[in-house]
Amino acid sequence: MLDPFYIKINKKIILASQSLQRLSLLNSIGINPCNVVSPSIDETIYKNETPRDYVLRVAILKGKKFKKKFPDNIIIAADTVVVCGASILDKTEDKIKAKNSLFLLSGRWHKVYSCVVLFKQDRFYHKIVMTKVRFKRLSNSDIDYYIESKEWLGKAGSYAIQGKASTFIIEIKGSYTNVIGLPLYETVSLINGVGV
Numbered sequence: 552m553l554d555p556f557y558i559k560i561n562k563k564i565i566l567a568s569q570s571l572q573r574l575s576l577l578n579s580i581g582i583n584p585c586n587v588v589s590p591s592i593d594e595t596i597y598k599n600e601t602p603r604d605y606v607l608r609v610a611i612l613k614g615k616k617f618k619k620k621f622p623d624n625i626i627i628a629a630d631t632v633v634v635c636g637a638s639i640l641d642k643t644e645d646k647i648k649a650k651n652s653l654f655l656l657s658g659r660w661h662k663v664y665s666c667v668v669l670f671k672q673d674r675f676y677h678k679i680v681m682t683k684v685r686f687k688r689l690s691n692s693d694i695d696y697y698i699e700s701k702e703w704l705g706k707a708g709s710y711a712i713q714g715k716a717s718t719f720i721i722e723i724k725g726s727y728t729n730v731i732g733l734p735l736y737e738t739v740s741l742i743n744g745v746g747v
Contacts, residue, residue, distance in 0.1 A: 564742075565621055567613045567628040572713070573733040577627075580735060582742070590616045590628070596639055603679050605639065606630045606666035610677065614670045625745065626670040631732045633708025635661040640708045649709035650698055656708065656719075658688035663708070663730045669741040676744065678737035682725030684712070689719060707732070 562585045566574060569589035577584065590613040596605055614628035633640040633656075640652045640661075660683055668677040697716060703709040710716035712730045728735040 563623070563625045565617065565624045565626045567617050567626050570629075570732050572711070572731050573629060576728055576731060576733045576735055577738075580739070582739075584627070585624075586621075588617055590614075592616060594630075594641065596641060600639075602632050602634045602639055602662070602664040603666075606632055606664050607668075607677060607679060610666040610668040611675065614668050614675065618670050622672070625742070627667065627738065627741075628670070629665055629667045629733050629738075631663065631665040631707045631729075633661055633663050635659060635708075642705050642707055643709055644704055646698055649703045650694060652709035653689060653694045653697065653703075656686045656689075656710070657694075658686060660685045661708065665729045665732060665734055667734060667738050667741065669738075669745060671745045676741050678734070678741060680726055680729045680734040680737055682723060682727070682729045684720060684724075684730060685722040686719045687721050693719070 564584045565586045565588060566577065566584040567588050567590050574587055592612045594609055609630040610628045614626045617626055635655050638655065643649055663682045663684060664679065666677055666679045668675055697703065700715050702711045702714045702716065712720065726734045726736065
């Protein structure tokens with residue numbers, strides 16, 4: 552079994568993600584993909600789709616996009632959403648939506664779901680992880696300051712836990728790296744499982 556802290560640059564692993572955070576997380580434990588590709592897919596949430604079903608479907612679509620192009624490689628893909636109450640808060644580029652998301656998260660617990668998928672030849676393997684996060688009650692000035700920082704752009708739930716929003720967090724139950732966008736324990740487990 553590979554020790555995740557001593558994995559060398561692997562000429563087989565491709566990361567199918569446009570997230571710099573996912574690449575940075577892999578690099579932080581010594582996994583350096585030979586290629587990073589940006590999947591451009593429709594990430595619309597279907598009516599009555601559960602968060603687990605959504606992240607699994609989207610992560611699979613991201614990886615499948617490159618399966619034929621790189622048949623001899625291991626492809627890693629992932630997707631993350633934030634869920635507060637009955638609302639799935641996906642990524643946004645819209646300031647009003649981001650503000651509404653932060654108001655919804657204020658003073659409450661929410662859940663972060665990620666799915667990591669590993670494609671090897673004609674098979675794929677996956678793990679879904681859920682983490683609970685509790686925000687402090689946000690003031691209007693907290694939200695305005697965060698919106699002006701633009702850290703929320705393209706982030707699930709309109710926040711980045713590794714940035715300024717870390718000051719909003721009272722408590723976390725589960726994987727911290729899952730909230731960033733890639734649960735590392737589960738990712739390394741999948742890599743070890745296929746014998747890379």
